[in-house]
Amino acid sequence: MSSPTPSFPGAAALRETGRLFALGIDVGRATFKRPFQVREFIQQCWFIASVTILPTALVSIPFGAVIALQLGSLTKQIGAQSFTGAASVLAIIQQASPIVTALLIAGAGGSAICADLGSRTIREEIDAMRVLGVSPVQRLVVPRVLAAMLVGLLLNGMVSVVGVLGGYFFNVVMQGGTPGAYLASFSALAQLPDLWISEIKALLFGFIAGIVAAYRGLNPAPGPKGVGDAVNQSVVITFLLLFLVNFVLTAIYLQVVPPKVS
Amino acid sequence: MGVEVVVEGLSKSFGSQAIWRDVSLTLPAGEISVLLGPSGTGKSVFLKSLVGLLTPERGKILINGVDLCRCSESKLYEIRKLFGVLFQDGALFGSMNLFDNVAFPLREHTRKTEAEIRRIVLEKMEMVELVGAERKLPGEISGGMRKRAGLARALVLDPEIILCDEPDSGLDPVRTANLSQLLIDLNAQIDATILIVTHNITVARTVPDNLGMLFRRELVMFGPREMLLTSDNPVVVQFINGRRVGPIGMSEEKDQAAVAAELAGHQSGPPDEDVRGIVPQLEPTPGLPRRQGALRRKDRVMRDLHALPAAARQGVLDSLTDEDRARYGMLAGVGAPVAPAAQPVSAVVPEWQPRHGHLPAPPGAAGPDPSDQRPVRRRGRWRFGRGGGNQRGGRSA
Ligand SMILES: Nc1ncnc2c1ncn2[C@@H]1O[C@H](COP(=O)(O)OP(=O)(O)OP(=O)(O)O)[C@@H](O)[C@H]1O
Ligand SMILES: [Mg+2]
Numbered sequence: 001m002s003s004p005t006p007s008f009p010g011a012a013a014l015r016e017t018g019r020l021f022a023l024g025i026d027v028g029r030a031t032f033k034r035p036f037q038v039r040e041f042i043q044q045c046w047f048i049a050s051v052t053i054l055p056t057a058l059v060s061i062p063f064g065a066v067i068a069l070q071l072g073s074l075t076k077q078i079g080a081q082s083f084t085g086a087a088s089v090l091a092i093i094q095q096a097s098p099i100v101t102a103l104l105i106a107g108a109g110g111s112a113i114c115a116d117l118g119s120r121t122i123r124e125e126i127d128a129m130r131v132l133g134v135s136p137v138q139r140l141v142v143p144r145v146l147a148a149m150l151v152g153l154l155l156n157g158m159v160s161v162v163g164v165l166g167g168y169f170f171n172v173v174m175q176g177g178t179p180g181a182y183l184a185s186f187s188a189l190a191q192l193p194d195l196w197i198s199e200i201k202a203l204l205f206g207f208i209a210g211i212v213a214a215y216r217g218l219n220p221a222p223g224p225k226g227v228g229d230a231v232n233q234s235v236v237i238t239f240l241l242l243f244l245v246n247f248v249l250t251a252i253y254l255q256v257v258p259p260k261v262s
Numbered sequence: 263m264g265v266e267v268v269v270e271g272l273s274k275s276f277g278s279q280a281i282w283r284d285v286s287l288t289l290p291a292g293e294i295s296v297l298l299g300p301s302g303t304g305k306s307v308f309l310k311s312l313v314g315l316l317t318p319e320r321g322k323i324l325i326n327g328v329d330l331c332r333c334s335e336s337k338l339y340e341i342r343k344l345f346g347v348l349f350q351d352g353a354l355f356g357s358m359n360l361f362d363n364v365a366f367p368l369r370e371h372t373r374k375t376e377a378e379i380r381r382i383v384l385e386k387m388e389m390v391e392l393v394g395a396e397r398k399l400p401g402e403i404s405g406g407m408r409k410r411a412g413l414a415r416a417l418v419l420d421p422e423i424i425l426c427d428e429p430d431s432g433l434d435p436v437r438t439a440n441l442s443q444l445l446i447d448l449n450a451q452i453d454a455t456i457l458i459v460t461h462n463i464t465v466a467r468t469v470p471d472n473l474g475m476l477f478r479r480e481l482v483m484f485g486p487r488e489m490l491l492t493s494d495n496p497v498v499v500q501f502i503n504g505r506r507v508g509p510i511g512m513s514e515e516k517d518q519a520a521v522a523a524e525l526a527g528h529q530s531g532p533p534d535e536d537v538r539g540i541v542p543q544l545e546p547t548p549g550l551p552r553r554q555g556a557l558r559r560k561d562r563v564m565r566d567l568h569a570l571p572a573a574a575r576q577g578v579l580d581s582l583t584d585e586d587r588a589r590y591g592m593l594a595g596v597g598a599p600v601a602p603a604a605q606p607v608s609a610v611v612p613e614w615q616p617r618h619g620h621l622p623a624p625p626g627a628a629g630p631d632p633s634d635q636r637p638v639r640r641r642g643r644w645r646f647g648r649g650g651g652n653q654r655g656g657r658s659a
Contacts (some may be wrong), residue, residue, distance in 0.1 A: 064487050128353035132367050133343045
């Protein structure tokens with residue numbers, strides 16, 4: 001199976017990428033294999049939610065506020081105050097909330113998944129599971145990845161709501177905007193596909209965060225230090241991938257879906 | 263009956279570090295084999311290769327005609343169900359208590375009710391003397407207890423091939439003796455093929471049918487126990503006697519100069535005694551059937567007797583009982599077999615089966631007379647009750 005390994009610059013990186021993709025495909029296939037690990041799934045959802053909800057809420061309020069403040073002063077200068085609400089909603093829902101969600105899913109959820117799987121790997125629990133005829137991908141990785149996706153979806157909704165409320169509060173209360181204009185402009189610029197792309201992004205980010213965390217967790221360098229390094233790497237790799245994917249998705253979306261006001 | 267494991271020309275390396283090269287051996291069906299070797303020679307790596315956790319670069323591992331190194335993932339999972347593996351550190355699931363750990367394979371692979379699972383698990387826990395610790399987490403028990411729990415988990419599905427990585431390390435001498443007896447009894451009852459990796463010389467001398475030794479990236483020797491126990495190979499002699507002087511050094515690769523200096527000069531340390539030589543093998547606890555593996559092995563060894571070194575040959579002949587001598591057509595006291603057992607083994611075996619058939623007597627039912635009570639009860643705790651005997655049927659479900 002392991003044929004003589006070619007060594008040219010970047011070969012290792014290519015190999016790792018290939019394996020990461022292979023794990024992604026394995027997870028996709030194992031998702032539909034019976035029996036589905038319901039209990040593990042629920043436990044993981046609960047766990048990931050519990051480590052991410054509070055930080056997400058705390059991050060999204062100032063995030064919404066910053067966007068509202070920035071846009072508020074900008075729109076005032078160009079005399080388009082009536083669009084403040086719509087612009088901040090667009091910015092929050094399309095960009096800010098999937099990114100905030102991704103950062104927290106990767107930073108809080110993914111690192112926990114990676115550390116958990118990594119310590120199981122070096123304690124040979126994963127090997128033991130394979131030997132007992134149970135696939136760790138189906139048993140452990142699938143529930144975690146699905147949980148990361150689901151929680152990502154929910155968190156994204158939460159960030160949107162909290163962020164918009166924060167924006168409203170800052171715009172109306174702090175900057176003296178009119179509530180009516182803020183709300184009215186909602187429907188002027190924002191449209192339903194904005195929400196869809198936001199949720200699709202969150203789903204995809206949850207998937208990537210879960211897969212990368214699981215991959216690094218299942219293949220750590222030997223020893224406890226290996227697990228620490230793996231967690232570190234998994235967070236960094238996830239961030240890189242997420243921002244890249246976010247860019248690509250945004251570009252595609254802006255091409256495909258026509259803006260409401262042109 | 264157990265399954266034969268054939269290893270042909272296996273080589274494994276990690277990056278540029280070769281672990282072992284060109285290892286060929288056969289674990290005969292239903293026999294117990296022991297693999298010895300200094301620390302770090304890749305015994306654990308060998309066991310992991312046997313279950314397909316590591317993929318050797320070259321060679322074959324044949325089980326039921328399937329090459330483990332080259333079969334599909336799903337086939338591999340299928341074949342792994344034949345195995346019970348005890349890892350060096352027990353490899354228990356840290357998030358489950360001992361009961362759930364031992365019950366895990368049953369819950370995954372059978373459709374047993376909780377009551378049945380409970381009965382089987384408690385039986386195995388009793389077998390390894392862990393009753394009362396079921397609710398503890400692996401982090402809360404001693405290393406020896408983890409090891410025994412790992413063994414209970416490995417045995418819970420009545421595997422056909424049992425691999426044990428240092429089952430005796432971390433165990434006290436009494437438990438090690440119990441463990442040796444347990445493995446022998448287990449083999450007598452389910453006729454599983456067993457491979458034990460160990461550093462314990464007593465286990466190596468009394469338990470196995472076959473002995474092997476890994477050293478310096480090679481399989482130095484593998485064959486009937488008599489062969490290694492009487493060997494003149496300096497590595498084997500040093501290892502079995504636990505001597506400091508010899509080819510095995512701290513760094514595993516002693517250089518020639520150091521070896522020469524040792525041989526020429528100082529002999530420090532406690533006086534050395536030679537513990538080589540063949541000691542009788544452990545027998546199953548009275549009341550259990552005879553080990554079919556041992557009988558098959560005897561036939562095999564007698565057939566290939568001429569291929570063994572003289573000392574080993576003498577050892578084999580000395581260990582024969584009068585019954586054996588009659589069977590192999592030898593006159594008592596005369597050296598070579600007159601009519602070697604050239605007849606097919608299957609034709610011979612029936613006469614060797616115990617009169618009461620295959621089924622093991624239920625524990626306690628075959629109890630000896632009361633005067634014998636105490637020691638037997640001790641061993642009885644380790645006895646392998648075949649209570650969940652119909653598990654294999656449920657496994658495919
Ligand atoms: N995953 C791995 N990656 C790289 N090298 C490894 C790996 N696993 C084992 N090795 C190397 O293989 C060699 C053999 O290790 P192994 O654990 O099999 O020794 P062992 O014979 O079981 O020793 P001991 O008796 O102490 O348990 C060691 O030199 C170790 O460094
Ligand atoms: Mg080892």
